[in-house]
Amino acid sequence: MLQNNLFLTSNVDDKNKFIDYVNRAANTIADSYTDSRAYSGLTPQELKELIKETPLLPESGIGFDSVLEKVKRIVLPNLLKVSSTDYMAHLHSPPLMESLISELILATGNQSMDSWDQAPIATEIEVDVINQLCEIYNLPKDSDGIFTSGGTQSNLMGITMARDWFCNTKLDHDVKLLGLPQEYNKFRLYTSEVSHFSVEKSAHLLGLGYNSVIKVPVTNDQKMNTEILRDLIIKDLESGFLPVAIIGTVGTTDYGSIDDLETLSEICQEFGIWLHADAAYGSGLILSQTYKEKISHISKCDSITVDFHKMFLLPISCGAFFLKDKTNFSHLTLHADYLNREEDEEEGYTNLVGKSMQTTRRFDALKVWMLFQSLGKKSLSDTIDKTLNNANYFYKMVDSNPNFQVVTKPEISSVVFRYSTNKLSDDQVDTINKRIRRELIHRDGIVIGQTIFDGRVFLKLTLLNPLVEHKHLDNLINVILEKSNYN
Template identity: 55%
Template sequence: MKTIFLTDSKTDKDEFKKISLEVSEAIADAFTDDRAYSGPTPQELKEIIRQDTILPEEGLGWEKTFELARKKILPNLLRTPSTDYMAHLHGPSLVETLAAEQIISTFNQSMDSWDQSPVATEIEVEVINHLCNLYGYSKEADGIFTSGGSQSNQTAIILARDWFCNEILKYDVKKFGINDRCLRLRMYTSEISHFSMEKSAHILGLGYQSVVKVPVDEKKRMDIKALRSLIEEDKKAGNIPFLVVGTVGTTDFGSIDSLKELSEIARENNMWLHADAAYGSGVIMSDKYADRVRDINLCNSITVDFHKMFLMPISCSAVLIKDGKNFNALTIHADYLNREEDEEDGYTNLVDKSLQTTRRFDALKVWMSFQARGKKGWSNLINTSMGNTQYLYSKLKEDKDFEVITEPEISSVFFRYAASENADEVNKKLRRQLIHQHGVVIGQTVSNGHVCLKFTLLNPLITHEKLDELKALIKQLAQ
C-alpha cells in the first residue's frame, strides 16, 4: 500500500475514499438476513479464521487483506442491529453515531490536553454541561467521559472516598495513602449490583471486605430496612460507613433502587450517594417513563452509559458529579501536559478530571445524536423499547408454561420455561439451540438457584409480532 495516512494529498484522499466506500459496501452486504448470528460454534470459528501467521514476511496489501476479512470475519460478526439480538445491555448503534465514529477514528484526537484536542475538548465540556442539566444538577456540577460503567463507578467511588476522608475524617488520603482507619471504611450496595463495586474496592486498597451487600425485596430493589440495620451494625462494630450506591437498572432485572430513601439515609450518616445508572440513565429521555428516575438529582454522582439504552457504539460513558470541585482528587500537574499557566489563561485540560490520560472523543457521538434526533425522537426510541417490555411481560405472565421472575421497570424481561421437571437443563439448552440453530441470541442467568432466560429489549425495531414469534419458538423448542 502506497498510502500511509489521510493527508491533503489528492492521491491519499482518493485512496481513503476508495477504501471507505469498499468497507461501507462490504459491511452493508454482510447484513444478508435478520439473524443476529450466523451460527458457528467456537470450534468451527477457530477453523474458519485460522491463518499460518497474522504477520507475513511480505504484506498482502489492502485488497487481499480486506478480502480475507470479508470472507472470514464479516459474515460471522454478531449483528447487534438484528431484532433477534437481545442478550445483553449491548445494543445496535444509531447511524449518525457510526458516522461520528469515523470522524473520531480519522482525526484521532486525544482528550487529555487542549492542544491535542482543541474543538473536541470544547465539545466535551459543552456536552457535559448539558448532561448535568438534563439530570437535574446545578451549575456547580461537572463530569467526564469514561471507557464505560465500570470506570465511571470507580471514578465516583474514588471521589467519594477522598471527599469523606478529607471532610469527615480530616485525613488527606491522596497525599498519605490508606491507613488503618481507612480499612474500616464501608460502602453499601444491592446484592445484585454490578461487580465493579468489588473491583473498585480492590483497586482502592479497601478490599472486598469494604463492600456490604444489602438484600433486595420482592421487586429486586435494595431493602431499605436492611440497609439501615447493616449501617447501624457496622457503626457498633467500629466500622465507618462512607458510601451508598443505588442502582438505577440492575444488570439482570432492570430494577431501580429508591434513590429518595437512599438520599435520606446518606444525609443522616454523612455519606456520599452514587447512582449507578449505567443501564437506566436512558429513561430520562422518555416523556412517558422519566418519572421512574426523577430522584436521580439527589445523588452526589451519576454513572451514565451511552452504549446501552442510548444506542451508541462502544465505548461511550460518563460520570457526573454534583459538586465539580470534588474532581480535585484526580488532579496532578505535569509540565509536558497540563501546565497551570495554560489553565489560568482558559485552556481546559480534561486529564485533570480523568483516571485515563489518553481518551477518545466519545462526546461527539452524544452531540451528534442529540442534535440529530432531538427530544421527541429520543423519547420515541425509549418509549418503544419500554413499551415492548411491558407487552412481552404481559404475554409471558398469562402463559402458564412460563414463570416471570419480576415485573420489569426498564427494558429487561426475566423469565424461565417452567413446564418441565428438568426446567434448568431445558432453559440452558434453549439458549444454545437459539443461537446456533436459529441465529437468535438471548441472555441466561440465575435467580433463586434456578436457570432463567432474559430478553433485553433495547432495539426499537422489535415489534409485538416479533416477540410473539420468539415466544412461540421457545415454547416449541422446549416441548
C-alpha cells in the same frame, strides 16, 4: 520501503485513496447483512478453526485488498448483528446510523482528550456537552463531568471520590498524598445484592477489598431493601465500622430494577454518607417524556454513572461520570509540565486530563453531540419508550402463560423468565432452559441471555432495539415452546 498515501492529508491522492477505502469498506460491510439472523450459528470450535489459517504478522504484507477479502469471508459473516431484531441478550445496543458516521470522524481525526493542544475543538465540544448534560440531569450549577469508557470506569471513579471525600472530610486525611489511612479496613460500601460486579472490583482496586462491600438484600421487585440497609448501617456504626458510601443502582443488569434514590439520599444525609448512582443502564430514561419520572431523584446523588452505549443506542464505548460538586474532581488532579501546565489553564486552555483516570482518551462526546442534534428530543423519547413498551408486552405474555415463570415486572426493558413445568424436576427444567438458549443461538440465529435467580437457571431478554415488534416477541415465545418439547 513504506508505500505512498499512508495518511489522510491535504494531498489529492491521499484524499482519493481515503474515499476509496471508506467506500469499499462500507459496501463490504453492508453486503454482509444478508438476512435477519443475529448470529451465523458457528460454535467456538468452528470459529477457532476458521481463524487458524491466518497468521497475524506475515513476513510481507498481503495488502489492503487481500485483508478486506479475508474480513469479508471470515469476520463479517460471523459478527454478532446487534441491529437484528433477533438479538435481545444483553445491555448491548444497536448503534444508530448517525453515530456510525461520528465514529468514522473521531477515528479519522484521532484526537487525544488529555490536553487542549491535542484536541482543541474536541475539548471545547466535550466541555459544552457535559455542561448541557448536567442540565438535562437537573444537576446544580456547580456540577461537572467527564466522558469515560463506560460503567465500570465510572463506578470506579464514583467510589474513589467517595473514599477520598470521606477521608478528607471525616478523618482529615489526604489519600492522594498519604495513601490509605490506618482505618481503611473499617470502611464500608453498601449496595444491593443484585448490583453490578464493578462495585466489588472497584473496592479491590482501591485497596479496600471485597469484604468492604456490604451486599444489601433486595425486595421482591429486586430493589435494595432500604429498611435493612438502615439497620445494617446502624449496626456497623455500633461495631466501629465506617460507612463511606451507598451505591444505588438505576437499572440493575438482570432485572432493570431501580433503587429508591430518594430514600437512599435521606439515609446518606442522616449518616453523612456519599451517594453514588450506577445509572449505566437506566440513565437513558431521562430522555423519555413518558418514563423519566422513574429517575427523577437522580439529581440528589453525589456522583452518577451514565452509559451512552446502552439505552442511548451509541457505539461502544461511550460513557460519562458526573459530580454534583465539581470541586471533588480535585482528588484526581495532578499537573505535569509536559501535558497540563497550570499557566495554560490560568489563561483559558482546558486540559481535561485533570478530571479523568485516563490520559489518552477518545473524542466520544462527538457521538452524543451529533446524535442529539440529528434526532432531537421527540425521536429519542419515542425510541426509548418503544423498548419499555415492548418489555411490558413480553412480560404480560409470559406471565399469563402457564408454561413460563417470571421473576418480576420490568421497570425498564429487561425481562427475566424461564420455561417451566411441574412435570419435571427443577434440575431438569434448568437443563431444558440451557439447551433452549444454545439451540436458539446455533440453530436459529436468535440470541437471548441467561442468568441465575434463586439458584435456578433463567432466560433473559434485554430489549434495546426499537425495531422489535410484538410479532417478534410472539415468535420467540412460540419457538421456545417448540424447543421445550413440553408445550
